[in-house]
Amino acid sequence: MEGEVRLESLVKRFGGVVAVDGIDVHMPPGEFFTLVGPSGCGKTTTLRMIAGFERPTSGHILLDGVDVAQTPPHRRNVNTVFQSYALFPHLNVADNVAFGLKYKRVTRDERRRRVSEMLSLVRLAGFEGRKPDQLSGGQQQRVALARALILRPRVLLPDEPLGALDARLRKDLQVELKGLQSEVGVTFVFVTHDQEEALTMSDRIAVMNEGRVEQAGPPQAVYEEPATVFVADFLGVSNLIAAEAAGADGAGCMLRVGERMLRADQGATDALGEVKAMIRPERVRVEPHGSEGANRLPGMVEHAVFLGSFRELHVRIVGGGVVKAIAPNDGTPLPYAQGAPVTLHLPQEALRVLAPSP
């Protein structure tokens, strides 16, 4: 099966600015791979290097084992879906979709057949004669997709293809795009800054920051087991509590938070000195004031926030930090009002030790 991408110590500098700082990523054929990170993290530059619009300063881009780093974009068997779609405004939908077939040596009949097949795949049959400016944002996005997929690329490179759409349409198209990807089986290297989009759509994600890949893996693994403070903070909501690691204790690690000792079983349990103790809000348990046991911290409710299907408590703990705890809305009134003293239970199996970012 074709469509394997391997990036080896890929570097891109613009003048003195390092946009991509030596990344190594492997994307097996047929995978939905997502590069996710804040703006300026180098994800789009990486994508543009795979597409051929930027020439790497150093490193290799292997497409099915062949280094294409120095190949111009029109000779690479990969296609981009641009964030702005970049549909040719002077051509109608059919001509836009057929644009690249001119370089594929297909007969006129074959071209007509493939265009109509592609348009029905993206549910745009009957729109052949429309100009791009007569289409809605979602329809333009599907034309851009059809225009790229019709060339049967080994790899498709969607660059924030849903970024310009409103939230509702975005959700629908996420599902649609994912379905389309598994239907055609082409490798997707998807770029987004939206962590939720990355988590819901991808087979694997790579979280990028300042030109480097912080962590790569299946969405659930990266979400559940963030390796760095940045990843913990970027994916979902995390509580990061300043703590002092006092050394390993069996499989776990003893952490000093203020006067209290916590035991954490996850993450860099062999760390020493200043660390962050990380826990997701949905794993924090709020107990009545005075409840006893290990891994418990006293605190005071600072805000009680109603989120519809969830409710969130912001609890200020000794030492100054705020810990968020989230619980499903079960219809009962909130047991803790603002200002109430409570005890937080941070289960040791949910508590993770993260070395601070350098």
Added chain:
Amino acid sequence: MSRLRNPWGRPRFLPLVTALYVAWSILPVGIAILFAFNNGRSRTTWQGFSLRWFTGDPNSSVLHDPALQSALTHTLILGVLCVAVATPLGVALALGLQRWRGRGSGTVNVLMLLPLVTPEIVMGVALLLLFLQIFGGLGLGTTAQAIGQVTFALSYVVVIVRGRLVSIGRQYEEAAADLGAPAFDRLVRVLLPLLAPAILASAAVVFALSIDDFVITQYLSSDAGTTTVSMLLYASARGAPTPALNALATIALVITLATLALAFVVYRRFAGASAVEAVAGVEM
């Protein structure tokens, strides 16, 4: 306490000033056009409406006077030559300058705008010396006039086409490359169709500039055959002018205006109103 004016009301003073300005600037042109249709020989006393100076008069109408006819023909030939040379050259230059980020591109950018700000008489004298001293073999006449007009008309093409290039951006070319199009196809299948309105508009502006030009065309002319409308108007203003000159000027004016109007309409139709504002400097 003075009565406060309604701040949402329409201003009254500004329209008045505008109307006066428009009237003042149109008045001389209007009078000149009016007397093109005078029935008598006078260019100052109205003697009734006629088309005698356009077609009627058997000797001195535009249609029958060989000098006037030749001036009009030569003006149009120069205009067409200038468009045919300056437009493709200017488009190529605009593409080159827009894509060229290397050493010296800044200098060229400034040099490109020099003809727009150089006094035309300086350009005219300089070009005259150039053709007399260095390119003496070429001599003065139609070729020299065309080259002279192209020299300054080129800048307008570059400015208009580059403006459009900036607003188009690189995304369409990148998309075409991504879909497999080599450089030549990216130009022909994508960039030129997108630039078409700007190219048409600049061609029209070049044509209008060429028809209107006097200084450079005058300096580089040789014999009577290279006299243009503007030169003829200037030369005969102190002789014994008849309203035929007004008729000639009217024809030149109508051609210029029609060309510019066409360019405006084409550009607005295909490039959107905002682009026209950018080029024409007017608010729609």
